[in-house]
Amino acid sequence: xxxxxxxxxxxxxxxxxxxRIDASVAADFKSKLIDFLDNGDKVIVINLSEVDFIxxxxxxxxxxxLRKIGTDGRIKLCKLNEGVRSIFELTRLxxxxxxxxxxxxxxxxxxxx
Amino acid sequence: xEEIRLTFPRKVSYLYFATSISKQICQQIQECREDKKFAADxxxxxxxxxTNAIKYGRSSEREDVISLYFxxxxxxxxxxxxxxxxxxxxxxxxxxxxxxxxxxxxxLYIIRxxxxxxxxSQTEKGNFLTMIKSFKGEHNx
Numbered sequence: 001x002x003x004x005x006x007x008x009x010x011x012x013x014x015x016x017x018x019x020r021i022d023a024s025v026a027a028d029f030k031s032k033l034i035d036f037l038d039n040g041d042k043v044i045v046i047n048l049s050e051v052d053f054i055x056x057x058x059x060x061x062x063x064x065x066l067r068k069i070g071t072d073g074r075i076k077l078c079k080l081n082e083g084v085r086s087i088f089e090l091t092r093l094x095x096x097x098x099x100x101x102x103x104x105x106x107x108x109x110x111x112x113x
Numbered sequence: 114x115e116e117i118r119l120t121f122p123r124k125v126s127y128l129y130f131a132t133s134i135s136k137q138i139c140q141q142i143q144e145c146r147e148d149k150k151f152a153a154d155x156x157x158x159x160x161x162x163x164t165n166a167i168k169y170g171r172s173s174e175r176e177d178v179i180s181l182y183f184x185x186x187x188x189x190x191x192x193x194x195x196x197x198x199x200x201x202x203x204x205x206x207x208x209x210x211x212x213x214x215x216x217x218x219x220x221l222y223i224i225r226x227x228x229x230x231x232x233x234s235q236t237e238k239g240n241f242l243t244m245i246k247s248f249k250g251e252h253n254x
Contacts, residue, residue, distance in 0.1 A: 020129065022128055055161055060217050064216040066214070083153055092211045095211065
């Protein structure tokens with residue numbers, strides 16, 4: 001699974017370069033995110049702007065990362081399209097993840113909060 | 114009633130194939146064309162059901178495959194996912210408890226939420242997860 005990775009003020013910004021996060025890519029996605037955590041990245045923004053479909057396999061990968069970060073770090077999501085956001089709302093994971101409309105908003109909240 | 118059957122190897126690489134077909138089928142149904150959310154819900158549930166079948170439907174038979182049936186009725190779409198694994202008890206799987214932040218268990222919850230009815234049966238021909246969505250059901254708003 002291809003990811004675009006940048007850093008801004010010490011914050012890791014990950015943009016999955018896929019249209020779908022389902023069981024065919026979820027394990028690879030999870031493994032790549034875990035590598036970042038193992039290498040010391042603890043403040044992460046995941047930009048989902050290019051993803052137009054996510055299912056429970058993708059959600060499970062995100063939750064696992066959130067649990068692994070725990071209280072040592074922070075993770076924010078941004079730029080979810082309507083369909084992707086509705087899955088987070090359906091599963092109530094929008095109450096667990098902090099979701100921002102823009103990448104700038106997510107970065108700002110990490111700097112100020 | 115018209116029925117479309119599809120059989121594919123029990124491999125995760127065929128997931129996109131299955132969901133793409135579901136979208137194509139929905140485009141053929143006038144009620145679905147008029148309601149984009151219907152097709153999106155079907156695509157999501159087909160992905161969830163096929164993922165479960167691919168993960169847990171391992172067959173001891175030489176042909177390890179998943180079958181997908183789309184039955185188009187006047188008032189509803191019935192989707193059946195067949196695998197030949199050991200099966201499970203649909204009622205024994207609770208909805209995920211968000212407070213404990215589980216990383217699995219959302220699939221069936223999503224299916225139950227998006228479909229009007231969900232049934233599971235184990236027969237000599239295999240396990241069938243049946244998902245029913247009415248064209249004008251209360252979930253189709």
